[in-house]
Amino acid sequence: MKSKALQELVKQIFSDTKTKAQFTSDPDSILSQFILTEQEKRAVLTTHAKLGLITSDSQQLEAAINPTYTWHSPTP
């Protein structure tokens, strides 16, 4: 899965305070400026709804990633 648009979107949000503010208040208006796949759009919106813009450690982030963390073995 390859998407330069997704990289550009995140780069712009994190490097431009105006874009960041607009994304925070109206994510769709920013998303519409980038050619993203349907799954990428849903992923951006889902992540934003759950975690906001991730700028530091948080319990929510831990909780969001733990369920798929690793492949454990059953002890015989």
Added chain:
Amino acid sequence: MWQERLLRLLRDEIEAILAPLSEIAGFSDLIKQSLIHSGQESGSVSIKHELWPLLPLIVYEAISGQYKRALTIAATLQLMKNAAEVLDDIEDADSSTSLSTKYGSAIATNAATTLIILAEKTIARLKKYRVKDQTIIRIMDTINSFYTTTCIGQHLDLSLAPGEEISEDKYLKITYMKSASTAECACCVGALLANPEQKLIKIFSTFGCNLGMASQLANDIQGVLQGSDIIKRKITLPVIFALNQADSHRRNTLKLAFDDSTETMPDTTQIKDLLFHTGAINYTTVKMESYKQLAQDNLADAKRGGAKIERLKLFLK
């Protein structure tokens, strides 16, 4: 709980496979040790984590409504997975609790070889469930093909020069080959055993691939949060994103931190902060979520194909 019941049955299946080794106490114990994941030593594994060994079994059940036959497949893949972990520890030499650290690489290599041979032998146990020879051969070939992919991925990873910058495309390709392919394998053979239409096997295989990619990117995020990948100077997706997108000052800081030839330990707090503020963690989280979205779409397709997907949804929560 159904998870605990199925895990108990899987443990029993593995016990039965290891039974011939029990006369040689030292060896049997060693093989059992190699089956204990470091995360389990504290005895505090959550049920969510315990779902993973059941993946092929749950796929089989989603299609056929039964699970018993798939215990053999789940045990086979568990043995393969643990053999790969023992070998990975020998190759990386970065774990203080690995079998190779405790007993040396010769003993660990022999244990891994034994696990692989036992895994191959286990596939033949499908005969007791009256699975056709043709299906058994197909499953054997599929598992060996996927694990060949895993070995190639591991080779590509080991062949990277220390501190070598790689593109996101190359990183994701290696991640698929050495990691996600094992989850794809688990779903593919679980579906193969249930013998549905080819289309459904393909849907479940793709689901496994997307699930495996999401899982590996979760590992990448965890590696930064815990600082372990920063200390090991392991270049993962957040670092690749930041190296490509950050300004020259931050890029130089990162390059220095991940340069193997320097003796100074990286400042984990500084690097974590940099990865958060360049959007690298946000990007990796969105990327992980994208793979989850794809996996959800795969499950919707599987449901339209007649599969019962409720238990598989647990992997995506």
